[in-house]
Amino acid sequence: MIRSTARTLIGAALLCLALPAMAAAAAGAVFNPQQAFAPFNYPQPATAYRSASGLPGPAYWQNRADYRIDATLDPASRKLTGSEVIIYTNNSPDALDVLWLQLDQNRYRRDARGAFTGDAFPTEFTDGYRIESVAVEDARGHRQSVKWVVSDTRMQVRLPDALQGHGGKLRLHVAWSFTVPGEFGGRMDVNPSRNGDIFEIAQWYPRMAVYDDLRGWDTAPYLNSEFYLEYGDFDYAITVPWNMIVAGAGELLNPEDVLTATQQKRLQQARHSDKTVMIRTPAEVVQPSSRPKQSGTLTWRFRMQNTRDVAFGASAAYVWDAARINLPEGRTALAMSVYPVESAGPQAWGRATEFLKASTEYFSKQWYPYPWPVAINEAGTAGGMEYPGITFDDKEAKGKDLHMVIAHEIGHIWFPMIVGSNERRDAWMDEGFNTFIDVYEDDAFNHGEYAPKRDGEYAPGGGNPADEIAKVMMDADAPPLLIGADMVPEKYRHPITYFKAAFGMVLLREQIIGRERFDPAFRRYIAAWAYKHPSPSDFFRFMESETGEDLGWFWRGWFQHNWTFDLALQKLAYTGGDYRKGLDVTVANLGKLVLPATLEVVYDDGSKQQVRVPWETWQQHRRYVVHVDGTRAVKSVSIDPAHALPDVQRDNNTVAMP
Structure with a gap:
């Protein structure tokens, strides 16, 4: 993010x-x-x-959560109402007498624990989740209401009978609603644009907490750090007013119901095009004919398999474009961007799909193939935020900044959407690893x-x-x-x-x-x-x-630790007093950190010689005399001449020969 x-x-x-x-x-x-x-x-x-x-x-196990979700968005009241069925599989060796769910919308309540942990107390709030009902259905189809207890951003569901391990299954039915927060929502929000509000909807349904071999139930509350989720398949439906476009993670299952014939044709064209194809142009945004009906509501249906989460954007203001992503072994996927008219243009979001396509192709070739049929950029004010198959990016970003945010957020597909580390505890395993792969994507993009x-x-x-x-x-x-x-x-x-x-x-x-x-x-x-x-x-x-x-x-x-690194050159001397016998260089480690380094000798004729000083040098020494073979007079010697290492005192890294 x-x-x-x-x-x-x-x-x-x-x-x-x-x-x-x-x-x-x-x-x-x-x-x-x-x-x-x-x-x-x-x-x-x-x-x-x-x-x-x-x-x-050999005994590794992981629980699974599959979701069936139906939700309705009322833009006027900003209310999202939904019901879900979670098919939960307990692959652990333990019988579970309770289930824990994450209720991240409760982070926006005035009494949320997270309200007390930031740099300043929030000034805007919502009422969080309104849980209407919770019921459990066993393997025989018997369904009964159960007791639940909400604690901050978590909900404990007390089972009538323990869910057995080694593959035990149940269906959990939950009905809920909440008011979408304004731009103070941070990772999700509703924000204005010229042609209507943009809804960026994430952390939007009660989600299963992870039960793993490290802690059992991992119930760390949602304070401000991100997420830790189980994998599964998602089938979800979003009902919105007729004039809204929904950009949902995964594959759109019913394009014939929610797109015009022209848009369906353009979308098919984009699947075979390396150049960006307009699905809904800026001019068409204000034309009612760009929607298949002009009244009532439309229900958008999506499916995403083997994912830990889904998110979506919804707005009447979206311009929409797309292009083909070329993946290893002849596979393809679809890159799409949705954004308001004011974000369009060749120096701005007009290049968003190009950026998305290029970064997804690079990461797929270099590290691991992109796994899903669609990748989406959505423009709003959630800044830069990542979810499986969809990212929320800054609608005002342009040029280098837009490329940077798109490449970074789609890079999160690999960490933590594919490699599912625990962001809530070990954020460096997703943000750090992702920033690392970004460095090389930046070098590769468009030469x-x-x-x-x-x-x-x-x-x-x-x-x-x-x-x-x-x-x-x-x-x-x-x-x-x-x-x-x-x-x-x-x-x-x-x-x-x-x-x-x-x-x-x-x-x-x-x-x-x-x-x-x-x-x-x-x-x-x-x-x-x-x-x-x-x-x-x-x-x-x-x-x-x-x-x-x-x-x-x-x-x-x-x-x-946060140890510092400081190598120093302390002495130069010709071996035996004769430069034709080589050079002896005294190198000292003055910090606490160890790293291998490069020693560079510059001779009086301008030629150079480099010697690698391995990390093992410091296993027994605080300083070490490195002998460098050579038959010429020396001008100077440097340690880490390329400034590749985080040396905190570079003034002791270079010494001129007396």
């Missing part, structure tokens, strides 16, 4: 990193090999469910049209990412990555959760492991945990096992 309010805080966050604080932090950093290389304690143990190799174990990626997520100050992250690491108050997502202050959310996590992945790929081993390993990690729930320990173990590297020192310094 990207939020404009968070981006504006990045500058303020970095301004807080005062130079005296930096100097004090550097002075207090003392490298200790025994501390840096002590055995790493993984946050979660290896079990039969999660193997020591980082793969799902680097908007490269390099230097937005508020990856390089907050807009400069060299290594130098930028060094500033963050110098802040003694900056939290570590291995901390609960709701414990990260807003000031540090982007610098740590997005930026530091992403830069750590870049270090793994470019400096520690190398692309040749990293890329196949990361692809296999995605494939192994697709539609499953990996923990931080699963990722750590997998990358070690698959790449052949002991990385406990990196997990400790970069993820468990």
Whole structure:
């Protein structure tokens, strides 16, 4: 997710990193090999469910939730009314006497716990969910009402009989309604446009909480961090007034009921076109003939399979365009964008489908194929927010900013929509990993049209990412990555959760492991945990096992702590006093963090020689004399000449030969 309010805080966050604080932090950093290389304690143990190799174990299980939902939106009252049937499958070994559901709309209540956790108390509220009824239907079709208890953004359903493990099933019937929040909704809202309100609807139906092998029921309340959900199939229907377009995640099942014959024809054309095809033009938005009927309501029906969630947008104001997505092994999907007339234009949302198509194709080729038949950009004021198969993006964004937000939000399809990590606890496993893959998509798009990626997520100050992250690491108050997502202050959310996590992945790929081993390993990690729930320990173990590297020192310094990195050149001397015998360079580790580095020798004739200083150098040493073979006089020596590492004191990185 990207939020404009968070981006504006990045500058303020970095301004807080005062130079005296930096100097004090550097002075207090003392490298200790025994501390840096002590055995790493993984946050979660290896079990039969999660193997020591980082793969799902032989006894791995995961529960399942399939949904059938019918909902009606009344734009005048902003009320969404719905009923759902959840087919819940208990694949765990445990009998469950209760079920837990997530009621995220209760986050907007005045008494919500989340109202007390932000930088300021909210000023606008809704009444949250109105739960009309809850009933359970057993495998024999017997249905009965049950007791439920609402606690903040959670609801406990008390079962008349325990749901048995190893495949036990039941149907849970829930009827509900709520008032859609205004733009204060953040991740969902209703916002005005020239030709009508735009409804961005997410977290809109009571959703099953996850029951897993790590905690049992994971009932962390919705404070501000995102989501953790079970996978299943969704069939859902949205009824709206006749003049509204619904852009829903998944496949539209009844185009003949909700589209004109012309729109159906154009949509079919788009399925075979690499160029954007207009489905509903700006001129047609105000024409009643662009809808198949001119009164009453229309019901839009969608299906999405093997997903953890669905969301939708609805408005009478939508311009609509589409193009084909080319996927590996000859598969295709459809990229679509819906946006108001005022967002159209070749420098703005007129390129949105182009951006969506290109980024989806890149991520699919590089990491893992996009799995669903449709991908949608929806324009509104929810900023940048991701859901399976649909993203809510800023309707005012243009050019580089629009490309950035679209690529980032659709990148979330891979993390956490395919690789289903727990955003509510480990936000860095989706925001950081996604920002990491964005870096390379930015390089690839249209021959680097908007490269390099230097937005508020990856390089907050807009400069060299290594130098930028060094500033963050110098802040003694900056939290570590291995901390609960709701414990990260807003000031540090982007610098740590997005930026530091992403830069750590870049270090793994470019400096520690190398692309040749990293890329196949990361692809296999995605494939192994697709539609499953990996923990931080699963990722750590997998990358070690698959790449052949002991990385406990990196997990400790970069993820468990916010340690600083400072290599220094302390002495240059010709071997035996004769430059023809080579050069001896004394390198010291003055920080707490360990990283491999490149030593570069510049000779008096302008030629250069590089020597790799591996991380193992520091297992027994605080300083080390590196011998460099050579037969020429030396001009200068530098450590990390490319500024690829987050060294907090670069003034000790280069020494001229006396």
